[in-house]
């Protein structure tokens with residue numbers, strides 16, 4: 001028999017184990033001792049293919065708040081840095097429920113079935129009843145599972161390697177599992193029994209499923225200098241969201257980078273594709289469009305997360321895609337995979353298939369030939385400027401690169417425009433989360449502006465907690481402790497003496513901040529120990545950089 | 549103690565926080581000072597509480613022995629051994645003398661609470677303490693007092709330390725699952741190490757336990773005070789390190805990742821500490837098997853202790869003071885944070 005305790009024990013051991021060998025042993029042991037469908041659900045959870053969200057993080061938080069002192073919850077959360085774990089430890093063990101040893105724990109399958117079938121309004125009660133019965137480890141597993149936030153240091157790739165190891169049929173290789181993977185779905189019973197030699201190989205040729213995408217590394221100037229541009233091609237890096245179109249004769253799927261099916265939010269794009277009659281698996285960028293050009297990320301954002309967009313919204317902000325790669329062509333038994341072909345050949349085939357159906361909102365991403373580093377920089381700066389930041393840099397791809405999911409080294413790199421910089425003064429500091437909970441590592445900084453009565457004051461423009469080294473963090477932590485002039489709960493106000501050079505991607509208007517602006521991806525670029533605070537930047541400089 | 553008591557003279561007027569530590573004015577004495585001073589009362593032997601170089605020191609025999617071992621026989625010019633419950637007049641000539649009395653704190657070997665009484669008003673400095681049973685030292689005794697000075701190392705409701713036997717069970721289970729791996733347990737040399745050893749013995753583990761050189765002296769000290777740690781073998785005396793596969797080796801946490809540990813066969817790193825309850829902390833220490841074993845009170849123990857003693861005021865020395873202050877407010881006990889710096893609440897647990 002298997003129950004939720006076995007599952008949570010497995011997660012705990014995997015979470016803390018660092019050696020691949022030991023992880024393999026732990027998981028194989030579990031697969032051997034656990035019946036279907038529990039073991040298959042566990043595989044789905046580990047490899048991130050369980051597409052169910054049982055409850056939201058706010059549901060969990062609100063439930064917790066009805067069971068504890070909110071002040072203590074806030075302090076605990078601030079310290080632990082992670083909600084599931086805070087709840088796991090803070091959930092009060094009920095003293096009234098007599099511990100009935102005979103009442104067995106549910107199986108993983110029981111949990112998944114129950115949460116999938118419980119109406120939304122009954123979820124909190126259902127969750128609470130399990131939290132009451134569970135140990136802290138089991139609570140953590142449940143909350144992580146239910147909010148789809150589970151990471152235990154086992155990648156989907158490792159799961160597949162372990163499955164190959166688990167296979168009792170010695171001829172089964174990882175590559176066999178990889179080709180099947182996107183055609184089978186949780187709880188993977190047909191896959192697992194095939195691995196055990198009990199059933200024949202599953203037939204997956206025509207299922208609409210997501211294929212994990214290939215990602216790029218950021219490239220440094222130094223690395224760029226070493227690139228042999230003969231071997232690489234460039235493309236524009238659009239500021240939209242990455243999508244994968246899976247088109248078969250049975251229908252069309254549209255997936256985000258993480259495998260969420262977002263077709264329902266973009267029926268206009270799905271319909272456009274449907275009309276082309278092109279089948280296969282395509283990799284591209286989803287963007288908002290105007291009559292003449294591509295739109296901004298801000299416009300696209302108004303379409304994201306709208307489960308059912310209105311006609312009006314779709315007319316106001318039409319969307320479309322720019323395709324840059326192709327993983328497979330054709331449908332059903334005709335489908336052929338292109339992932340093992342080099343990029344140059346994939347692009348030739350892609351161009352052949354798409355050219356006849358190209359239109360305003362379904363486009364092919366042009367390739368650009370680059371010959372030198374200087375030219376590369378120039379092209380990037382020009383296009384970013386000319387597109388009004390709708391293109392945020394260049395993608396450089398090795399012509400011979402195969403389509404590999406994940407972030408393989410030395411294949412694709414992204415060369416984003418230089419970040420913008422501003423000199424700002426640190427105003428407040430707060431302890432970090434998790435590993436950094438003993439350091440003041442979250443900083444709020446501001447620029448000079450004028451207040452209601454016309455005085456020159458610092459107005460907060462953002463918060464950053466990255467961009468510095470561990471050594472710098474220690475220095476900053478020390479500085480904060482020495483220069484504290486006030487305290488508001490966990491927040492320390494510091495003397496307005498230290499300047500940060502803050503890097504960011506763009507500036508937007510914001511009603512939330514007193515300064516009226518917000519920075520996208522702010523991070524600390526340099527600590528200007530040398531610069532006097534009154535020489536930090538004026539707010540007006542940032543206002544001039546706002547993208548509408 | 550009833551909460552309506554008006555303290556006269558209020559300890560505010562005769563206890564103050566100085567840069568060297570907490571100072572009692574009429575007795576001219578510091579409690580656990582962080583710098584060398586004339587007169588010092590020491591709660592226990594951990595390095596952040598007991599420092600060398602004072603002129604005169606009062607402490608339990610165990611604590612003085614530990615200090616001598618660490619800072620030399622002559623770590624202080626005058627060393628006065630105090631037994632639990634014995635009343636000592638710190639200022640015999642004074643019109644209003646300050647009396648001192650020590651009580652067990654249940655933290656480590658020799659750990660004591662210090663009670664000072666001045667003109668009928670009493671203050672108890674608990675030092676570091678815990679309430680869960682520990683075979684390596686006498687249990688904490690709640691002492692009636694006007695002001696109770698407490699630590700707050702684990703003062704958040706997320707800290708709920710499991711019984712030590714559960715954690716030892718985890719270790720033994722791992723040994724059965726990975727019998728070819730050497731289980732290297734990180735444990736601080738004073739207190740934690742001996743507690744793990746005694747915990748293993750109580751569990752019924754009677755094989756030899758292997759020790760890193762830095763743990764030997766203090767284990768010997770525990771033996772001299774009558775604690776039976778069973779057979780312990782210094783790792784340096786092992787001829788063939790391969791024989792340590794499937795054995796338990798104890799080492800100070802600093803040795804877990806250094807060169808020393810690389811000679812051991814297929815190490816599985818364990819860490820015994822109250823912080824191990826928090827996943828990120830475990831990852832930070834690169835421990836593969838967290839053992840939640842603490843020398844300090846967890847949240848509920850702190851609250852229970854305050855509720856039991858019900859002092860007029862609670863002063864908080866170091867740790868998560870915000871949360872404990874909040875809880876004291878809820879309990880109707882006046883509380884304040886002393887904001888002492890220098891105690892290592894982060895690592896020395």
Ligand SMILES: [Zn+2]
Pocket residue numbers: 592594597655676
């Ligand atoms: Zn201590």
Ligand SMILES: [Zn+2]
Pocket residue numbers: 594596597676891892
């Ligand atoms: Zn301490």
